[in-house]
Amino acid sequence: MFGSLKALPADPILGLLAKYKKDNNPNKIDLGVGVFKNEAGHTAVLDCVKKAEQHRTNTEDSKVYIGPTGSPVFNDEMAKLIFGSEHKVLNENRARTISTPGGTGALRVAAEFIKSCKAGATIWVSNPTWANHTGLFAAAGLNVKTYPYYDYENKSLDFDGMLNALKEVSSDDVVLLHACCHNPSGMDLNNEQWQQVADVAKDVGFTPLIDMAYQGFGSGLDEDAYGLRLMAETVKEMIVCSSCSKNFGLYRERIGACTIIGESSISVDIANSVLLYVVRVIYSMPPAHGAAIVETILSSDELRNEWYVELKAMRDRINGNRQLIVDKLIENGVTRDFSFISRQSGMFSFLGLTPEQVQQLQDEYSIYLVGSSRMSIAGIANSNVDYLAKSIAKVL
Ligand code: LMR
Numbered sequence: 307m308f309g310s311l312k313a314l315p316a317d318p319i320l321g322l323l324a325k326y327k328k329d330n331n332p333n334k335i336d337l338g339v340g341v342f343k344n345e346a347g348h349t350a351v352l353d354c355v356k357k358a359e360q361h362r363t364n365t366e367d368s369k370v371y372i373g374p375t376g377s378p379v380f381n382d383e384m385a386k387l388i389f390g391s392e393h394k395v396l397n398e399n400r401a402r403t404i405s406t407p408g409g410t411g412a413l414r415v416a417a418e419f420i421k422s423c424k425a426g427a428t429i430w431v432s433n434p435t436w437a438n439h440t441g442l443f444a445a446a447g448l449n450v451k452t453y454p455y456y457d458y459e460n461k462s463l464d465f466d467g468m469l470n471a472l473k474e475v476s477s478d479d480v481v482l483l484h485a486c487c488h489n490p491s492g493m494d495l496n497n498e499q500w501q502q503v504a505d506v507a508k509d510v511g512f513t514p515l516i517d518m519a520y521q522g523f524g525s526g527l528d529e530d531a532y533g534l535r536l537m538a539e540t541v542k543e544m545i546v547c548s549s550c551s552k553n554f555g556l557y558r559e560r561i562g563a564c565t566i567i568g569e570s571s572i573s574v575d576i577a578n579s580v581l582l583y584v585v586r587v588i589y590s591m592p593p594a595h596g597a598a599i600v601e602t603i604l605s606s607d608e609l610r611n612e613w614y615v616e617l618k619a620m621r622d623r624i625n626g627n628r629q630l631i632v633d634k635l636i637e638n639g640v641t642r643d644f645s646f647i648s649r650q651s652g653m654f655s656f657l658g659l660t661p662e663q664v665q666q667l668q669d670e671y672s673i674y675l676v677g678s679s680r681m682s683i684a685g686i687a688n689s690n691v692d693y694l695a696k697s698i699a700k701v702l
Contacts, residue, residue, distance in 0.1 A: 376405025487652020561596025
């Protein structure tokens with residue numbers, strides 16, 4: 307049976323990490339996978355996470371099954387984090403949140419749920435989008451199409467192109483939007499643009515699916531959820547996939563959430579029964595450890611405040627790195643305008659290099675970027691930025 311298989315190429319993001327790990331060059335720089343790193347290049351466990359884990363170790367008294375929804379406390383806390391505690395969808399009891407194995411698990415559950423609503427449904431994703439979106443939705447049997455998003459030429463948003471394309475989608479299509487920190491471009495919608503997109507969603511009647519993998523990494527927890535919250539106030543039905551990988555640094559714990567919003571509390575309960583069936587037939591129930599950490603942090607004033615401080619420090623470091631690399635490129639004689647990097651948001655930016663230049667950075671300088679020239683900003687440090695800027699100057 308296995309004999310008919312052909313080997314697949316390595317994943318464009320995870321494959322890069324494997325290559326980086328094997329590289330013996332002491333100057334190597336990992337600007338590939340989207341993980342936060344400190345000045346020393348290390349992805350440390352947050353202090354608030356360590357304390358929450360200690361608390362769980364002391365107090366957890368059973369490992370018995372929790373059920374397909376995951377922990378109700380985690381789900382409630384996540385819903386408040388996503389929407390803000392006074393949001394209309396919570397007051398009207400129209401949202402249901404379940405724990406999922408990471409943000410990717412949330413997306414796959416959402417995709418299977420969409421398929422249950424309509425076999426062969428079309429989902430529109432931004433051009434470009436996270437490299438795994440297309441494969442993930444296609445693997446669930448959805449028809450994936452793209453709408454214009456990033457203007458590669460002008461290093462800005464092709465907002466007119468986006469809006470015009472969204473006006474043409476069908477009312478039973480789904481449109482994937484990045485809540486903040488667009489992966490891979492770093493270009494986000496501003497508040498007025500969110501309003502226009504929400505108006506189009508309402509007029510056309512498509513279902514928004516909002517992927518929020520980086521809440522708190524752009525401008526702040528509430529600021530980053532602005533568009534999502536506005537959309538949830540505007541449309542009748544919506545899906546949100548969120549992740550605790552980045553903002554809680556819980557990458558390997560695989561903890562995220564999938565939230566559905568329905569027209570009424572009765573209709574969302576029906577939809578939720580389908581969502582839970584999807585969970586049951588894929589992985590039965592989500593892992594509990596990551597959810598236990600997050601709910602412990604969010605339910606304690608002390609740990610929550612500690613988390614805010616640690617999250618802000620991660621955000622500030624990334625934003626500081628944006629300006630740092632722009633300045634260093636100028637200092638190294640690069641005349642091409644890279645100032646757009648400092649105007650973008652979140653973990654990533656496109657440098658706008660050719661695939662050959664990206665390959666040259668990897669082969670000759672051991673600098674690892676995704677082939678599209680997506681750079682993970684958190685990999686920049688004071689200790690490597692000169693080497694990075696000089697190397698970019700050389701390949702240019
Ligand atoms: C990324 O885009 O680098 C992250 O979301 C990690 C991943 O799974 O691809």
